[in-house]
Amino acid sequence: MVKLRLTRLGRRKKPVYRIAAMEELSQRDGKAIAYLGTYNPLVEEGKQIDIKEEEVLRFLQNGAQPTRTVKSILTKEGIWEKFQATKKK
Template identity: 50%
Template sequence: MLKMRFKRCGRKRQPMYRIVVMQATSPRDGKAIRELGFYNPLTKETKLDVENIVKSLNTGVQPTKTVKNLLLKANVITAV
């Protein structure tokens, strides 16, 4: 099963997360199939590739709870 989730990058105590599509069983920092954007929790900066995110969701990729909340806040998807 494919999941849309965070992949941590950045320095110690300065996290930055990439939003990626990867296998649900792979490790958090493992190889990603596709990168769809990033999120910086310290500055609240977000950059999303909306076209590819919608395409991935339509093909059956399941977002994690955290990524889903981020997409709802950015108005990429709507609450059902």
């Protein structure tokens, strides 16, 4: 099963995360199918989030499951609502 989850980058105590589509049983920082965006939790003016929206929606429509953290990021960006709207049609 494909999961949308975070992989960690950055140095010690200064994390930066990538949103990645990965196999469920692979390691946290293992090989990813695709990288879909970045998330920087330490930016002062709000959290910096860059997401490739079309690719995320394509993975979700093909059955990928987001983790809780990725789902909350997608909800904040409004992508999860777009996915729910296309799912109901």
